[in-house]
Amino acid sequence: MPAFNERRHPGEILLSEAAGKRSRRGVTVAPSQSxxxxxxxxxxxxxxxxxxxxxxxxxxxGDGTLTLADPPLTTKARRxxxxxxxxxxxxFSVEDPAGVVIGIAAVGEPFGGELMFVIAAGSTPFEAxxxxxxxxxxxxxxxxxxxxxxxxRERPGAVALTGVTAGEDETVRIAALVAHCEVNGAxxxxxxxxxxxxxxxxxxxxxxxxxxxx
Numbered sequence: 001m002p003a004f005n006e007r008r009h010p011g012e013i014l015l016s017e018a019a020g021k022r023s024r025r026g027v028t029v030a031p032s033q034s035x036x037x038x039x040x041x042x043x044x045x046x047x048x049x050x051x052x053x054x055x056x057x058x059x060x061x062g063d064g065t066l067t068l069a070d071p072p073l074t075t076k077a078r079r080x081x082x083x084x085x086x087x088x089x090x091x092f093s094v095e096d097p098a099g100v101v102i103g104i105a106a107v108g109e110p111f112g113g114e115l116m117f118v119i120a121a122g123s124t125p126f127e128a129x130x131x132x133x134x135x136x137x138x139x140x141x142x143x144x145x146x147x148x149x150x151x152x153r154e155r156p157g158a159v160a161l162t163g164v165t166a167g168e169d170e171t172v173r174i175a176a177l178v179a180h181c182e183v184n185g186a187x188x189x190x191x192x193x194x195x196x197x198x199x200x201x202x203x204x205x206x207x208x209x210x211x212x213x214x
């Protein structure tokens with residue numbers, strides 16, 4: 001008798017989710033992507049059309065400025081408010097929207113990474129606690145998680161509720177789990193060749209986004 005292998009079903013991955021629409025989001029799948037229900041996804045910022053606004057702390061002692069680069073973002077950027085907080089007259093600690101320090105910006109030197117800018121000194125020196133806030137309103141495209149990538153695909157950010165295949169020149173919308181949920185670890189679909197260490201790191205990154213793997 002021939003053997004039949006049952007595929008993953010849409011939504012099989014989900015164990016629990018928050019009320020309302022806090023757990024799910026419609027995401028756009030990037031061209032030339034194909035993955036199954038339960039696949040771990042990365043969310044790549046669409047930087048070309050992303051609004052980015054800079055605000056200066058109203059109680060800053062220094063009168064210097066923060067100027068965005070052109071372009072100011074890479075595909076690793078996240079939606080939310082980044083903060084550059086002075087640790088002294090010539091250095092700023094830069095935090096992402098989750099409050100994680102992503103680097104130290106030196107006054108007068110370009111800061112690079114997922115967010116790019118330069119802080120210039122004014123006539124009055126900065127003091128510790130001076131702050132700039134950079135609000136990023138990016139939208140995302142979903143792509144298959146790849147721990148060996150360097151363009152943002154190495155950072156898991158969602159789990160596909162349904163499988164999909166997007167053509168070379170097309171994008172497709174699907175539902176994905178992005179926060180405040182529990183998922184069945186046995187039903188997750190990982191990239192071929194992923195190591196146990198890479199998987200453990202990715203599970204920790206998903207947990208940081210509110211996706212708990214059971």
